Amino acid sequence: MKYLSxxxxxxxxxxxxxxxxxHDCQRSVMQHISGTHIAQSMGCLCKIKKDFLKGxxxxxxxxxxxxxxxxxxxxxxxxxxxxxxxxxxxNEIIEGD
Numbered sequence: 001m002k003y004l005s006x007x008x009x010x011x012x013x014x015x016x017x018x019x020x021x022x023h024d025c026q027r028s029v030m031q032h033i034s035g036t037h038i039a040q041s042m043g044c045l046c047k048i049k050k051d052f053l054k055g056x057x058x059x060x061x062x063x064x065x066x067x068x069x070x071x072x073x074x075x076x077x078x079x080x081x082x083x084x085x086x087x088x089x090x091n092e093i094i095e096g097d
Contacts, residue, residue: 005028006027006040007028018077020042020044027041043063062081063082
């Protein structure tokens, strides 16, 4: 697959999937004969402005996540957006370097 998307992964695997290395946030939900399935990605922690992009706009986002896994394969992924090196969690401001 040249380009990964949440929807493509759902159709390909028909199961719950958390995936990365795509630099943007995606979430897709699909009803399947075996139940509801979710595919979800998070953004990246790398520099978004890269020389090889030559100023081209991208939909990359800075994110971190907190995930809980259930014994039946279900998961709850909370994606925290990072804006100018800052995010929040549980009413606390978290600043990076």
